[in-house]
Amino acid sequence: MNTPSSRRARASLPVRVTLIAAAVVMIVIAALAVVNLIAANQYNQATQSLTENIKASQSQTPDLDKLGTQQQQTDAQFQDAASAGALLLPQLREAIAHNSAVSERLTKRISKKIKAAQDPQDSSAGTQDESSQNSTGKQKSGGSLTEEQRRKVEELLQQNTQSTTPESNTESSKGSTADQDSDSSSAQTKPW
Numbered sequence: 001m002n003t004p005s006s007r008r009a010r011a012s013l014p015v016r017v018t019l020i021a022a023a024v025v026m027i028v029i030a031a032l033a034v035v036n037l038i039a040a041n042q043y044n045q046a047t048q049s050l051t052e053n054i055k056a057s058q059s060q061t062p063d064l065d066k067l068g069t070q071q072q073q074t075d076a077q078f079q080d081a082a083s084a085g086a087l088l089l090p091q092l093r094e095a096i097a098h099n100s101a102v103s104e105r106l107t108k109r110i111s112k113k114i115k116a117a118q119d120p121q122d123s124s125a126g127t128q129d130e131s132s133q134n135s136t137g138k139q140k141s142g143g144s145l146t147e148e149q150r151r152k153v154e155e156l157l158q159q160n161t162q163s164t165t166p167e168s169n170t171e172s173s174k175g176s177t178a179d180q181d182s183d184s185s186s187a188q189t190k191p192w
Contacts, residue, residue, distance in 0.1 A: 032087060039081045039088055043096050046077035050103050057110060064114045071107045078103055 011019075053071050056062050078100035082093070 035084050035087050036089055036092060039084050039096070040092055042077055042081035043092065043099070046074050046081060046103070047099055049074040049077065050099060050106070053106060057106065064110060064117060068107075068110045068114055071103065071110055074103050075100070075107055 049070065053067060053074060056067055056070075078096060082088075082096045082100060085093075088096070
C-alpha cells in the first residue's frame with residue numbers, strides 16, 4: 001500500500017535543471033571530442049600521404065601524373081580535416097593549416113613540372129609571358145595575344161625558319177649557332 005510516508009522523495013526543481021544542464025554540457029563536450037578525433041585522424045592520414053608524396057617528388061624519376069593525382073587527394077584530405085573549422089582545437093587547426101599550405105605548394109610545383117614535361121620549349125617562354133602579364137596587368141580576355149606577344153611569336157617564327165634554311169654568310173651562321181646554343185640550353189633546362 002502506498003502511504004504518504006512510503007513515497008520516494010523527488011529532487012527539487014533546481015537540482016533537476018542542474019543535472020539536465022550538466023548532461024547537455026557533457027554531450028556537447030563528447031561531440032566536440034569526437035569531431036576533433038575524426039579531424040586528427042584525417043590530418044594524420046593526410047600528413048603521412050604528404051610525406052610520402054614529398055619523398056616521391058624528390059626521387060630521380062618521379063611519376064608526375066600519379067604523383068599529381070595523389071597530391072590532389074592529399075589536398076582534399078586536408079580540406080576534409082579542416083572542415084570543422086571553429087570546432088577544432090587551436091593547435092590542431094594551426095597544424096592542419098600549416099600542412100595544408102605545404103601540400104598546396106607541392107601541388108603547384110608538381111603541376112608546373114607536368115606542364116614543363118608536356119611542353120618543354122614553351123614552358124619557359126610561357127612562364128616569362130605569364131609573369132610579365134601579371135606584373136603589367138595587361139591581360140586580354142578570350143585568349144587573344146597582345147601586340148607585344150604577337151611580335152615575340154613572329155620573331156621566334158622568323159628565327160626558327162632562319163635556323164632551318166642553309167645560310168651562306170658565315171657571320172649569320174655564327175649568329176644562328178649562338179641562337180641554337182641558347183635554344184638548346186633552354187630546352188635542356190631541368191625543371192628542378
